[in-house]
Amino acid sequence: AQQRYAGLRDKPAVSRDGRRICLQMNAGLMADLPSLEGSGAEGVGLFRTELQFLIRNKMPKRDELAKLYAHVMDAAQDRYVSFRTLDIGSDKVLPYMKPQDEPNPAMGWRAIRVGLDKPGVLRMQAQALIRAANGRPLSIMFPFIAEHAEFVSARAHVLAQIEREAALGRPTPKSIEIGAMLETPSLAFAPQAFFEMADFISIGGNDLKQFFFAADRENERVRRRYDTLNASFLGFIGQIVARCAATSTRLSFCGEDAGRPVEAICLAAMGLDILSMRPASIGPVKSLILRTDLAALRDVIDAECAKGAESVRPAVMDFLAKQPS
Ligand code: PEP
Ligand code: MG
Numbered sequence: 670a671q672q673r674y675a676g677l678r679d680k681p682a683v684s685r686d687g688r689r690i691c692l693q694m695n696a697g698l699m700a701d702l703p704s705l706e707g708s709g710a711e712g713v714g715l716f717r718t719e720l721q722f723l724i725r726n727k728m729p730k731r732d733e734l735a736k737l738y739a740h741v742m743d744a745a746q747d748r749y750v751s752f753r754t755l756d757i758g759s760d761k762v763l764p765y766m767k768p769q770d771e772p773n774p775a776m777g778w779r780a781i782r783v784g785l786d787k788p789g790v791l792r793m794q795a796q797a798l799i800r801a802a803n804g805r806p807l808s809i810m811f812p813f814i815a816e817h818a819e820f821v822s823a824r825a826h827v828l829a830q831i832e833r834e835a836a837l838g839r840p841t842p843k844s845i846e847i848g849a850m851l852e853t854p855s856l857a858f859a860p861q862a863f864f865e866m867a868d869f870i871s872i873g874g875n876d877l878k879q880f881f882f883a884a885d886r887e888n889e890r891v892r893r894r895y896d897t898l899n900a901s902f903l904g905f906i907g908q909i910v911a912r913c914a915a916t917s918t919r920l921s922f923c924g925e926d927a928g929r930p931v932e933a934i935c936l937a938a939m940g941l942d943i944l945s946m947r948p949a950s951i952g953p954v955k956s957l958i959l960r961t962d963l964a965a966l967r968d969v970i971d972a973e974c975a976k977g978a979e980s981v982r983p984a985v986m987d988f989l990a991k992q993p994s
Contacts, residue, residue: 674952678709678921682955685962686821690937692955693749693945695923697721699737702744710954712749714871714945715810715923716741718794719756727765731800733791738801746935751871753850754794755824756812757965760887775876780813785822795830799842800838805844810871811844814849814856817863824866850923857909864916871945873911874924881905897926898982900974903939921945930957935985938966960992 682690693714694704698721704710721729721737741750757763758779771777784791799808811823835841850872851857864870874897882895882900895902898968906922913920921943926932928946933954936944936961947956969988973981 674956677835677952677955677959677982678707680709680955680959682958684937684958685960686964690935690944690958691921691943692945692951693921693923694948694951695945696741696948698724698866698969699740701948702741705745705748710748710948710951710953712751713745714749714921714943715743716750716752717756718752718754719761722755722757722763723761724847725765727745727762728790731797734794734797735800738779738798739803742801742805751808751810751848751869752798753810754784754791758783775879775887781811781819781823782813784811784826785819788826791823791826792830794832795827799830799834800839800982802842804840804843806844806846808846808848808869810848810850810869811893812850812873813852814878815853815861816855817866820849820863820867828835834836848919850876853880854905857905861916864912864918867918868914869919870909872906872920872922872924872941874922874926875922878902878926896980896982897932898930898935898980898985900978900981903970903981904974905934906936906939906941914940919943928954930954931982931985931989933962934961934966934989935970938963938970960994961989962992 671991679781682692684690691711691714694708694710695715695864696702697717738752758777759775762768762795769778797811809827814820826849831841831845846868848869848871849867850873875886878897884894886892910920920941922936922941923945927936927944928950930953933944939960966988969984970981973984
């Protein structure tokens, strides 16, 4: 399949009606990096830093991490990379951390909640990233931000580390952008000040969908119960797009749905301009974008929503089947 899409590798993803969609890849291990070249990804929209913590049997040291992060930035050359700070808890348990006995780990002490309550690791990671950037631009995002105040605190930790490095006479990043993952519905309703403060927002659709429908993403009995192309969910995505547009906040989507062509094309139709996905999905998603009139698809989605359809999928599939190839 990779072969089939090889010819598209260097072609920009421009829809039939002229919308340019930026396709990035998700990564987390050093083994993922060669895919940057092969897939034609325009950068790494989500670097899951916890994978480096999960493959070890003890807490990695700052300098070791700085080397790894520098290696990632070297491999990306001048392409964009956004590093997500440690997202542990819930389904990701570190073997060297005391296990938490929580009745609902997905809604428990996880991700930025751990980072803010025990900021030692967050600070250490920030230092490692700042040192790795060493005069290059740096992009950091925090997982599972549920309210504005959490973003303010997490951001302050990173900015304090930059000041500290500068005070020590060490090089600081050429530029820094700090973003939040939108993975809980609450953040979509945050005050305007949040959208103004965030340099960018990335929708973590896996978690966002889990919490939107209250359906455990790990539970086989319910995880496929609700369609991503459910009219209410797409409408909610549309509201997030509108809030970000009002403050000119860059918005991307990095959950698994960004890598499923039909879901991805609907996200683009809802106004997403940046999609980050597993590298193998870039070819198939790009191929569909090239063939699709996104404005016409949006009309189909809006008409279905207006009719009160539960899922827009049947109408979307019908529309896509009738597209000229
Ligand atoms: C998500 O929730 O969509 C996401 C990208 O993060 P993860 O899958 O690592 O929770
Ligand atoms: Mg998530």
